Amino acid sequence: MTSLATVEPAPARCGMPFFSPPAQVMVDPGPMLLADLDDGPSLAAHRSRFGGVGAAGPGSAAPESVEQLAQWAEAVGLAGRGGAGFPFHVKLRAAAAGPRGRRPIVVVNLAEGEPLSGKDTALARCVPHRVLDGAALTAGLLGAREVHVVVPRERPLVEESMALAVAERQAAGERLAWRLTVVGPGFVSGQARAVIEALSGRPGLPVTAWQPEAVSGLRGRPTLLSNAETWAHVWAVVQRGPAGYAALGTSSEPGTTLLSLPGADEASVGVGTVAVVEVELGTSWAAPMGEVAHDVPVLLGGFHGTWTTASTLTGMPVSRVALRDGGLALGAGVAWPLPPGVCPVDVTASITAYLAGESAQRCGPCRNGLPALAAEVGALARGVSADYTRIEHLAGLVERRGACAHPDGTARLVRSLVSAFGDEVAAHRAGRCDVTRRDLTRPEVAQ
Amino acid sequence: MTWRRRTQALAPATMRVDWPACQGRGVCAEVLPELVSLDEWGFPVIRGGVDDELLDLARQAAADCPHRALRLIR
Numbered sequence: 001m002t003s004l005a006t007v008e009p010a011p012a013r014c015g016m017p018f019f020s021p022p023a024q025v026m027v028d029p030g031p032m033l034l035a036d037l038d039d040g041p042s043l044a045a046h047r048s049r050f051g052g053v054g055a056a057g058p059g060s061a062a063p064e065s066v067e068q069l070a071q072w073a074e075a076v077g078l079a080g081r082g083g084a085g086f087p088f089h090v091k092l093r094a095a096a097a098g099p100r101g102r103r104p105i106v107v108v109n110l111a112e113g114e115p116l117s118g119k120d121t122a123l124a125r126c127v128p129h130r131v132l133d134g135a136a137l138t139a140g141l142l143g144a145r146e147v148h149v150v151v152p153r154e155r156p157l158v159e160e161s162m163a164l165a166v167a168e169r170q171a172a173g174e175r176l177a178w179r180l181t182v183v184g185p186g187f188v189s190g191q192a193r194a195v196i197e198a199l200s201g202r203p204g205l206p207v208t209a210w211q212p213e214a215v216s217g218l219r220g221r222p223t224l225l226s227n228a229e230t231w232a233h234v235w236a237v238v239q240r241g242p243a244g245y246a247a248l249g250t251s252s253e254p255g256t257t258l259l260s261l262p263g264a265d266e267a268s269v270g271v272g273t274v275a276v277v278e279v280e281l282g283t284s285w286a287a288p289m290g291e292v293a294h295d296v297p298v299l300l301g302g303f304h305g306t307w308t309t310a311s312t313l314t315g316m317p318v319s320r321v322a323l324r325d326g327g328l329a330l331g332a333g334v335a336w337p338l339p340p341g342v343c344p345v346d347v348t349a350s351i352t353a354y355l356a357g358e359s360a361q362r363c364g365p366c367r368n369g370l371p372a373l374a375a376e377v378g379a380l381a382r383g384v385s386a387d388y389t390r391i392e393h394l395a396g397l398v399e400r401r402g403a404c405a406h407p408d409g410t411a412r413l414v415r416s417l418v419s420a421f422g423d424e425v426a427a428h429r430a431g432r433c434d435v436t437r438r439d440l441t442r443p444e445v446a447q
Numbered sequence: 448m449t450w451r452r453r454t455q456a457l458a459p460a461t462m463r464v465d466w467p468a469c470q471g472r473g474v475c476a477e478v479l480p481e482l483v484s485l486d487e488w489g490f491p492v493i494r495g496g497v498d499d500e501l502l503d504l505a506r507q508a509a510a511d512c513p514h515r516a517l518r519l520i521r
Contacts (some may be wrong), residue, residue, distance in 0.1 A: 205467075206467070207467055208465040208466060208467060208468070210518075362466070362467040363466035363467055363469070364466065364469055364470075364471050364488055364489070364490035365466070365486065365488070365490050366466075368487075368488040368490075369488075397486055397487075397492075401464070401466060401490070401492075402466050403465075403466050403467050
């Protein structure tokens with residue numbers, strides 16, 4: 001296991017999800033994106049193993065056109081890994097279909113605002129050139145000259161790695177205009193429109209998108225903005241060829257995915273350590289999750305995600321389709337089991353309060369609705385409110401009423417608490433917590 | 448009329464709010480109470496698409512918004 005250096009002083013939160021970037025990200029070697037980590041992150045090592053930009057490995061050929069790359073991405077079902085899971089080939093074709101003379105722009109987004117996620121950090125620190133090669137080869141096919149690399153202010157080591165990687169490529173004489181931009185801080189600062197705002201020199205906050213970024217993004221140009229992991233997969237599809245890529249995963253869902261889990265080091269669980277692993281799609285959740293009691297609550301997809309239990313997960317494969325059929329979503333790949341004795345109602349209240357504070361304060365329903373929702377969930381956690389209809393009402397009132405999906409994600413988290421842990425919610429409404437064995441009507445004697 | 452134009456004509460128009468621009472002045476709810484109500488903080492809640500008989504009022508509501516935060520999308 002590769003252990004990465006400290007990003008921030010560790011917040012001590014006793015097993016609760018934490019609200020600042022992970023203090024430490026640990027990376028397990030993986031089958032594809034995280035293979036051959038011993039090479040180190042340098043451009044020289046990357047080139048000596050894999051060849052030039054967009055070079056295909058043995059037994060396959062490099063794509064000759066945007067359309068061919070789109071067909072390959074479509075064939076392997078490459079979905080965006082930033083959280084929304086939007087098909088890459090659709091974006092790619094849209095960016096290529098712009099008017100002649102409007103040269104497209106490519107953006108690599110490493111601004112993971114999700115505190116429980118470490119995958120973009122892992123890619124930046126360990127294999128930055130697999131990410132940048134995916135963007136560079138696509139830029140070449142699109143005729144794009146400008147490639148923006150966007151890093152989060154909260155994670156200075158990501159900036160350090162990407163600045164070095166970009167400098168290596170410039171020194172190597174690559175004919176692309178690489179631009180590194182630091183955005184944030186903030187949970188929503190990695191949102192696509194917020195990133196484009198920041199790249200435009202305006203405050204990096206979400207704004208209303210009347211057209212997709214791939215149609216009209218930065219300076220009105222077609223802008224192909226994708227998450228770092230997505231670009232690494234683009235590189236992998238080209239490097240291995242679509243058939244070689246599909247040798248991993250299942251026939252319906254080829255390839256791999258990165259997951260962020262609590263740090264494997266028992267002593268550091270919950271004090272800000274994230275373990276990043278790469279698993280083949282279709283494998284059992286039991287392997288990455290490890291030994292977890294079956295009724296343990298698991299937060300899947302991060303703070304905008306959904307609650308489930310370990311037994312639900314370990315009974316299904318790591319699969320976007322299986323999760324969707326089960327009413328769950330992988331989001332940006334976070335799977336966070338709670339340690340024993342930590343109540344999902346309390347955690348949801350903490351996260352909702354945090355998310356309310358992370359509102360960009362631009363849209364009325366979010367600015368007003370999230371604090372109101374957080375207050376109600378907080379009251380539920382403390383056992384002083386039995387009015388669940390108010391929570392449902394507020395969740396419905398913030399959904400689809402903002403420039404970005406921040407209120408929708410917050411409402412999704414709160415709604416999933418009730419569907420996954422109705423018994424725990426009912427206990428809190430009755431004034432007790434069965435997980436922590438507290439009588440909520442007498443908080444002063446809490447153990 | 449092409450097939451494409453005909454389907455566009457059949458699809459109902461919708462009102463879309465530019466949420467960062469909206470300041471909750473509530474003019475839209477006064478002009479178009481048939482489709483727009485206000486939430487507890489004064490921001491518009493829009494119910495459903497715009498039928499043909501409401502199109503003129505919907506255009507009026509969009510034009511009257513003091514922050515140009517309402518658009519009629521066809």
